[in-house]
Amino acid sequence: ELPEGVRIVPSSCQKLQHFAADNLCLRFQVHTENNAEFSPTVLESMRAQKRYTFYCQSCKEVIISQWEFIRVLPLPSGGWNDVVGEWCCHPDPFAGRKLLPRENDCLLGDTFLLVESGSFCDSVIWEPRTDLKKDKSLPTDVIGSISKGKENTTIFCKHCKSILGEAASQETAKLYITELIILPAFEEISKIELDHRSQFVESFVARRLAELSDAKSIFRFSLEGLEGTVFALLWLLNSDTLLVGCFRNLTCDSISNVAGENTLNSSQQTSYEARSAVKVLYQPCVQNENGNVINIWENDIGVHSLTLPTQTCSEVLQILSSSTLSLPSSLRSMNSFQVAFLRL
Numbered sequence: 001e002l003p004e005g006v007r008i009v010p011s012s013c014q015k016l017q018h019f020a021a022d023n024l025c026l027r028f029q030v031h032t033e034n035n036a037e038f039s040p041t042v043l044e045s046m047r048a049q050k051r052y053t054f055y056c057q058s059c060k061e062v063i064i065s066q067w068e069f070i071r072v073l074p075l076p077s078g079g080w081n082d083v084v085g086e087w088c089c090h091p092d093p094f095a096g097r098k099l100l101p102r103e104n105d106c107l108l109g110d111t112f113l114l115v116e117s118g119s120f121c122d123s124v125i126w127e128p129r130t131d132l133k134k135d136k137s138l139p140t141d142v143i144g145s146i147s148k149g150k151e152n153t154t155i156f157c158k159h160c161k162s163i164l165g166e167a168a169s170q171e172t173a174k175l176y177i178t179e180l181i182i183l184p185a186f187e188e189i190s191k192i193e194l195d196h197r198s199q200f201v202e203s204f205v206a207r208r209l210a211e212l213s214d215a216k217s218i219f220r221f222s223l224e225g226l227e228g229t230v231f232a233l234l235w236l237l238n239s240d241t242l243l244v245g246c247f248r249n250l251t252c253d254s255i256s257n258v259a260g261e262n263t264l265n266s267s268q269q270t271s272y273e274a275r276s277a278v279k280v281l282y283q284p285c286v287q288n289e290n291g292n293v294i295n296i297w298e299n300d301i302g303v304h305s306l307t308l309p310t311q312t313c314s315e316v317l318q319i320l321s322s323s324t325l326s327l328p329s330s331l332r333s334m335n336s337f338q339v340a341f342l343r344l
Contacts, residue, residue, distance in 0.1 A: 051185035059160035206342035210239040225310040235281040243277040281337035
């Protein structure tokens with residue numbers, strides 16, 4: 001039974017097809033009367049001269065409390081300084097300089113924001129990056145001298161030790177949106193933000209892909225960790241998909257039983273609903289796979305990099321894989337790419 005407000009378009013029904021792995025497959029188009037637009041990410045919705053509270057997404061500890069930013073400004077696209085020479089007929093005025101926030105500024109990137117370290121509560125820890133600690137060529141006193149606010153420093157939540165971001169300069173923090181819950185002051189945290197980490201990450205990535213493709217006509221992305229490792233190549237096909245299925249609540253965040261391959265325990269709650277989603281093609285790039293394709297995409301100016309903490313990149317890969325496995329096997333791949341749907 002289809003969810004309320006969703007109906008089949010009769011003219012779209014095709015012949016029943018047989019696939020060895022899936023038995024029978026019937027394709028048709030569905031229509032919904034609820035064409036509500038997805039809510040923007042915080043990177044699109046933050047405004048100047050409004051108070052915001054930042055929480056650690058993992059443990060909900062307050063990181064920045066009721067802070068009012070005088071200016072909230074977008075940063076240019078990543079790699080902007082590489083093409084400054086094409087804009088200017090005189091020496092590059094930005095050579096060797098970074099775009100950093102002033103006092104009470106918030107600068108917005110593609111997956112992160114920059115704020116001054118003075119805005120933090122006493123709930124974060126600044127530590128040298130793990131790879132520096134493991135570098136035996138550096139004396140202990142040198143590693144220990146990398147103190148708060150300096151580059152090559154990772155920012156952790158003091159309460160749960162989750163990575164929140166990294167230092168961008170001596171007094172500037174680079175915080176990743178997937179590791180934070182940012183709300184207007186006094187607004188309560190929603191149920192999904194409170195209990196479902198994977199839904200939170202999935203929704204952010206889906207909405208961000210849709211926002212960037214709409215604003216910049218970008219459709220190909222590389223998902224990278226903080227150290228520059230490419231985890232996946234993403235190709236956004238469309239952002240107006242209506243995904244109808246059985247979604248697990250409470251115990252699991254992935255789509256289930258779309259192809260009849262997954263089962264639910266009787267103790268698990270299910271809901272049959274329609275959700276807006278984006279359809280993406282992707283190639284995992286772990287274990288040194290797809291090296292040639294990675295090199296081609298890295299040298300293509302039409303490919304946009306999205307940087308997230310390493311653990312979050314792994315979560316995104318798991319979400320993509322779960323979505324792929326929920327599809328009939330005949331619909332799981334397209335050429336050399338795998339197919340996945342990310343719910344908005």
